[in-house]
Amino acid sequence: MTIDPAHDDRRGSRAHGSGRAALRGLALALAGLPLSVLCLVLTAVSLALIPVGVGLVTTPYVLAGVRTYANWRRLLAASWGGVRIPPAYRPLPPDGNPWTRTFALLGDPATWRDLGWLPVDMTAGFVTALLPAVLLLYPLEGFAIAAGLWRVLPDGYWYGFVRVDGQASAFGAALLALGLLVLAHFFTTRLLHAHFRLTRAVLGSDEETLAERVRVLTETRRDAVDTSAAELRRIERDLHDGAQARLVAMGMNLGTVEALLDKDPEQAREVLAQARRSSAEALDELRDLVRGIHPPVLAERGLGDAVRALALRLPVATEVTVELRGRAEAPVESAAYFAVSELLANAVKHSGADRIWVDLHHADGSLRMTVTDNGKGGARAGAGSGLSGVERRLGTFDGVLAVSSPAGGPTLVTMELPCALS
Known part of the structure; x- marks a missing residue:
């Protein structure tokens, strides 16, 4: 048998x-x-x-x-x-x-x-x-x-x-x-x-739920437009004050090198070395700027590896658990990545935690993400922290956020984004 x-x-x-x-x-x-x-x-x-x-x-x-x-x-x-x-x-x-x-x-x-x-x-x-x-x-x-x-x-x-x-x-x-x-x-x-x-x-009430959904989507669309405009202004400011200024200085240095090349070769080499350092710093700033817009590891390796890479750069010990059998659409992945990034930044800055746990998995047609820390607790959405911004970011994709953070900790933030994995 x-x-x-x-x-x-x-x-x-x-x-x-x-x-x-x-x-x-x-x-x-x-x-x-x-x-x-x-x-x-x-x-x-x-x-x-x-x-x-x-x-x-x-x-x-x-x-x-x-x-x-x-x-x-x-x-x-x-x-x-x-x-x-x-x-x-x-x-x-x-x-x-x-x-x-x-x-x-x-x-x-x-x-x-x-x-x-x-x-x-x-x-x-x-x-x-x-x-x-x-x-x-x-x-x-x-x-x-x-x-x-x-x-x-x-x-x-x-x-x-x-x-x-x-x-x-x-x-x-x-x-x-x-x-x-x-x-x-x-x-x-x-x-x-x-x-x-x-x-x-x-x-449940289908009619009122639909009306509330329309209201929330209207608000999140307005928030998304405002956020996009603010992000464009930030990028413009970072380019103007950072990489653009360094590139202008590098062009001036190269002009100086051209003038000194025959008269004072030693000084020309010093100015040329300075121009090379400026170009390296400008390149680093451009890379940081690109990473802030859309991290290359997110585009190439997906959400799980991008969050793992993010955790490696944190000063707090962070454990990441990923159970994703595929990839979500790029906008959903981006929203999820930056939501987790904001929560990790909040935990590092405000919680006083010495350990953080991140869990990513997909179930019942939704991407579910939890960020837990063993800090002092007391986090609340809408209290002027980054949680309200995370909630608005998720709301653009009909996502939800729930916070459990009693005084004394621990803090557990759960996020859910409806999506399908490829």
């Missing part, structure tokens, strides 16, 4: 996936129920206190917490179930007073969609998250009954639809448990996926 190793791998992978789905569903049920209840109760109390003025102060913070919780569940839906639920929140006034921020939040349909999702998550969401674990763990009771547990059970104990009153019926419970285990093997991951689809059905 011939054994197919690939078949065994697929069977083992499915069993591993069933166990993982059961554990994830159990974690979602145990953590999601109290958090959803807490968010709903705090929101109800805060809204009830608006007429007396207290709610005007507390509501923005409570609703911001609800958004954070909903976004966390969106992240889990994408990473655990492959179900993307893009947020469609309207931008808030940057420096609004409590009254303005409260009613801006309450006037956003996405806020009410989040609040409507909380009771659904407490009921149907709890059940669909718990089912994978129940389907996988409940058969253990049936096997235990057949192994002798039935002797200590009360008379007329029911396991499923099997009434256990002796060893024969205990074996029937074991057969039922075996059938449930077979069903768990095939349906556990599907049940967890159904939980995430339910979350998407309540939290």
